[in-house]
Amino acid sequence: xxxxxxILAAGEGKRMKSPLPKVLHRVCGETMxxxxxxxxxRVRPEKIVVVAGKHLERIREAVGTQGISxxxxxxxxxxxxxxxxxxxxxxxxxxxxxVMNGDTPLVRPETLRSLLQTHRRKKNDLTVLxxxxxxxxxxxxxxxxxxxxxxxxxxxxxxxxxxxxxxxVNSGVYVFGAAALSLLEAIPVNPLTKExxxxxxxxxAGQQGLRADACCMxxxxxxxxxxxxxxxxxxxxLMRKSIIxxxxxxxxxxxxPGAVYIDQQVSVGADTLVYPNVCLEGSTTIGPGTVIYPNVxxxxxxxxxxxxxxxxxxxxxxxxxxxxxxxxxxxIRPGSAVGREARIGNFVELKKxxxxxxxxxxxxxxxxxxxxxxxxxIGAGTITCNYDGVKKHLTVIEDGVFIGSxxxxxxxxxxxxxxxxGAGSTITKDVPREALAVSRVAQQHISGWAKKRKQKQxxxx
Numbered sequence: 166x167x168x169x170x171x172i173l174a175a176g177e178g179k180r181m182k183s184p185l186p187k188v189l190h191r192v193c194g195e196t197m198x199x200x201x202x203x204x205x206x207r208v209r210p211e212k213i214v215v216v217a218g219k220h221l222e223r224i225r226e227a228v229g230t231q232g233i234s235x236x237x238x239x240x241x242x243x244x245x246x247x248x249x250x251x252x253x254x255x256x257x258x259x260x261x262x263x264v265m266n267g268d269t270p271l272v273r274p275e276t277l278r279s280l281l282q283t284h285r286r287k288k289n290d291l292t293v294l295x296x297x298x299x300x301x302x303x304x305x306x307x308x309x310x311x312x313x314x315x316x317x318x319x320x321x322x323x324x325x326x327x328x329x330x331x332x333x334v335n336s337g338v339y340v341f342g343a344a345a346l347s348l349l350e351a352i353p354v355n356p357l358t359k360e361x362x363x364x365x366x367x368x369x370a371g372q373q374g375l376r377a378d379a380c381c382m383x384x385x386x387x388x389x390x391x392x393x394x395x396x397x398x399x400x401x402x403l404m405r406k407s408i409i410x411x412x413x414x415x416x417x418x419x420x421x422p423g424a425v426y427i428d429q430q431v432s433v434g435a436d437t438l439v440y441p442n443v444c445l446e447g448s449t450t451i452g453p454g455t456v457i458y459p460n461v462x463x464x465x466x467x468x469x470x471x472x473x474x475x476x477x478x479x480x481x482x483x484x485x486x487x488x489x490x491x492x493x494x495x496x497i498r499p500g501s502a503v504g505r506e507a508r509i510g511n512f513v514e515l516k517k518x519x520x521x522x523x524x525x526x527x528x529x530x531x532x533x534x535x536x537x538x539x540x541x542x543i544g545a546g547t548i549t550c551n552y553d554g555v556k557k558h559l560t561v562i563e564d565g566v567f568i569g570s571x572x573x574x575x576x577x578x579x580x581x582x583x584x585x586x587g588a589g590s591t592i593t594k595d596v597p598r599e600a601l602a603v604s605r606v607a608q609q610h611i612s613g614w615a616k617k618r619k620q621k622q623x624x625x626x
Contacts, residue, residue, distance in 0.1 A: 166285060167260030170205040171251045174198050174267030175218035175238040180393045186220040188267040189227050190397055193404045194428025194446055197391060199228055200270035200404075203429075205263065206232075207274030208281060212258060214251040215267070243360030244337075245352040252346075261285070262341040264363070268391045269337065270400055271407075276383040277338070283380045284340040290375040291345035291366055293318065294338035296383050304334030305364050307379045315379035316371055318364035333381055335364060336388040344375050404429070434470070452487070461492070469505070483515070486522075504539070518549075521564065534576065535560040544570035544588060551576045563598070 178187020188198035195203070198215070205213055216236045217224045225235050238250040248264055255262070261284065263277065276294070284292040293315060295307045305318040306328050318335050319328050348369050352361045370377035391397050408429065409422045416435030419425055424441035427433075431445045434453030439445075443457050447465035454471040457463070463480045472485050475492030482499030485491060491509045500517035503509055507520045510527035518535040526532060526543035534551040536559065537543070547568050549560040558576035562568070566580050569588030580586065581598035589605055596602040 167258070168208060168210040168263060168281065169212040169214070169255055169258050169260060170208075170210040170263045170265065171214045171216060171248055171255075172198065172201055172205065172265050172267050173216050173244060173247045174224060175216055175241060175247055176268060177218065177220075177241070178268075178392065181397070182394065186217075186224055187391070189220075189224065190391070192270045192391075192397065192401045192429075193408060193426075194430060195270070196227060197270040197400075198224065198267040200429065201265055201267050201272065202228060202233065204272050204274045204277060205265060208263065208277050210263065211260070212255065214254045216247045216251050241360075243355070243358070244363040245349060245361035245365070248363065249349050249361075252349075259343065262346060264339040264341065266337045266390060269388055270391065271387050271389060271403060272338065273383070273387055276387060279382055280338065280340060280380055283382075284342075287378060288376065289340070289378050290342045291370050291377040292340040293367060293377070293379040294336040294340075294383065294388075295333050295379040295381045296336055296385055296388055297332050297381065298334045298385055299332075301329075301332050301334045306331040307333040307335060307381075309333075309379070315367055315377060317368040320364070333379070335379075336383070337390070338388070339363060339366075345370055345377070348373060348375070458492070465499075466497075532560075534558065535562065535574075537562045538564035538566065538582070540564055541566045541568070543568045544572065546571040547574070548572075549574045549576060 174188045176187050181187050181190060189196045192200060202213060213233045214236050215233055216238050218238050218241060221235055221237050234254045236251045236254050238247045280292065280294045298304055302321050305320045306324055307315055308317045308319055308328060310316040345366060348366055351369055352365050354361060367377045386403050389400060391400050405427065408427050409419065409425060412433050417433045418438040421441040425439055426444045428446045430448045432450045434451060436453050437451055437455040439457050440459040442460045444462040449463050449466050451468045452470040455468055457474045458476045460477040461474050465482045466480045468485045469487035471488045473490045478492035478495045480497040483497045483501040485503045486505040488505055489503045489507045491497060491503060494512050495509050496514040498516040501515040502519045504520055504522040506523045508525040508527060512528060513526045513530045516533035518532045520537045521539035521541065523539055524537055524541040529545045530543055530547040532549050534557050535549045541562055550573050551557050560574050560576045561579040563580060563582040565583040567585045569586050571589045572586050573591045575591065575593045578592055579595045581596055583599040584596045585601045586592055587601060587603035590602060591604050592602055
């Protein structure tokens, strides 16, 4: 059977106290809406329609348009009205329609698959995904008839004393067959809110002789809607625990799992060990056998096998190859690449710099816009002077070069293979292969200078 998905994302989210649309707030690096879309995609729908309100263009820009169409709900007239707004984008579609809320980022694809399978197995026209709530007051209760079939969904304000005892509640996830979709226009307007609610379809379907039921599955945390900052924090904590539990199951080690922050898109190889206060963000991939020490932040980067990232290091938009060692207190800025077995040490900053295999910059250097070959030694305090006030320029350091401490390489400049640069030199011209480049003022000794200075100072007093 074919599937389409409609994701309701028109809520303004006033309780978030933010100009950002509610569904664009992030949970573990992904927008809430993006997380719901990702879950929906795992059941392979032919179409995904996102229903948005006045923030439609901003939402479209944030989540992209690949495989997604957007429908405008011009007025916030309830969930039933929102689904009707999506129908023009589903013209000609024949199959089951999965309806979800865009502010439930914890819903799992496995639960959606089970729901769809149950809907088809029971040959339902409408299936509501329900769950058992610890505190059902915030949800619509699922009321069943004597045969055990769902007969209605009753909100807290409308529930009588017996109905309030019901713990089975509506998750806000539905599967519609074609016959149930035809009932959307029959939803009555709520006399208090003047809105149209999908929950009314359960009783309507029964009245029309259609088969409607509730399928109780999944855990309560999966279906929590995020409406406040506090709920956003809770959702992120739950998702982070789930991410880390999944990595532990795959062989990743954590010294203190509760003190690590990992985004949804991060991949970590087996036998990697992660210390506390580590942030792994964005589309980061970490190879097996890596060690990441405390207070490290890695974003949108790729690390190879058996890499060591020492304390208080930042890596952004870069690549660290197998068996390289970086840090402590290093900053690897976007566009950099550290080669196999290379060493980037204390207070070294790389920016758009490639460091070749086995090369070392152990301390106190800035290397920007540079191509550094294999087996190069960069002495402490070395600077590639890459900016002339208007443009950035490239420094090339070929294989086997030795750069003495406190050297300045004024780009554009090339240091030839096997060359040496003497400590304290300012290099403004290309250095030939295997040459020694030195640019220092000749050292002078002025005999008796210190004694004469002291005598002069004493006379002044």
